Amino acid sequence: MxxxxxxxxxxxxxxxxxxxxxxxxxxxxxxxxxxxxxxxxxxxxxxxxxxxxxxxxxxxxxxxxxxxxxxxxxxxxxxxxxxxxxxxxxxxxxxxxxxxxxxxxxxxxxxxxxxxxxxxKHDCVEFLDWAEAKHALQTFISSVQSAVTEQDKGKLHKDEKLRCLSACKAKNDWLSNVKNPTRQDLINQKQLLEDTLLPYLNKLAGHPEIVKSGKL
Incomplete structure (x- = not known):
């Protein structure tokens, strides 16, 4: 059967x-x-x-x-x-x-x-915390890329947009190439990207949540 x-x-x-x-x-x-x-x-x-x-x-x-x-x-x-x-x-x-x-x-x-x-299930908790940190970094990268390429905002100069996109690409490359990053590695990389982009995020202050949460 x-x-x-x-x-x-x-x-x-x-x-x-x-x-x-x-x-x-x-x-x-x-x-x-x-x-x-x-x-x-x-x-x-x-x-x-x-x-x-x-x-x-x-x-x-x-x-x-x-x-x-x-x-x-x-x-x-x-x-x-x-x-x-x-x-x-x-x-x-x-x-x-x-x-x-x-x-x-x-x-x-x-x-x-x-x-x-x-x-x-402590090993599962640890893994899901790691997955959340990775997701947060990926989401932040995507939100920045979307925001800086919206032409109607016009708040960033061309060279500023290029710097933002370059920084995002560098982090995506890091995600693609890094071997076994820890949760803290992912958190640190997100913080470094936020710090790098802060001057440009402040220029997009029409969205207050950017400065408060690091999200666009």
Whole structure:
């Protein structure tokens, strides 16, 4: 009897899952896949099961076929919440690499980091703190790039815009090339970028939140 996605995910059998997802040897593949990806009574699908059990290979297999990494249950629990609750660090790393939302909240307004803390999954808490620091740096870089390239503002001269964009590019290059940065490394790099750009951010004082929070 053919195994379902739930059974394959529970066993960590990515090869069997790939056959279901791609429809190898199964002309009724689309109908079977739709049935197998249906949620249970509380909204959990096979991806949630893979996260509970820490099967990173299954998570990666689903990602190949554009399965939503941020699918919530009826109570707002995302796959990343399940990985955090069960202390599945490798699954957490995989989800974050694939774009899982570290800020998504469940019905208790808890993010993944809160859930990991509640269940004393300290290695997951540490990783999610690191992921937050990286996200903060990436978000700040993106917000600066967007702000200084908006021509209608006209508050920065061309050379000033170029300095801002160059500083942002340097930080993006650092992110791409650095090996195993710590959370503090990421925080320090964001602070250095803020300090470098402060004179230009002050010229964009039409947005008071820039100076207060470092965000545009």
């Amino acid at each position: 053919p195994q379902t996605c739930f059974e394959l995910c529970a066993g960590g059998r990515s090869r069997g899952l790939a056959e279901i997802v791609t429809g190898d040897g199964n002309p009724r593949h689309k109908k079977v896949l739709q049935q197998d990806l249906e949620c249970d009574i509380v909204g959990r699908n096979p991806l949630h099961t893979a996260c509970v059990l820490g099967h990173s290979n299954i998570i990666q297999e689903f990602a190949k076929y554009n399965v939503n990494m941020n699918e919530p249950t009826t109570r707002g629990y995302l796959p990343i919440h399940y990985a955090a609750a069960w202390g599945q660090l490798d699954a957490l790393r995989t989800l974050v690499e694939l774009g899982a939302d570290i800020h998504a909240v469940n019905f208790l307004d808890e993010i993944a980091r809160d859930i990991a803390f509640r269940y004393a």
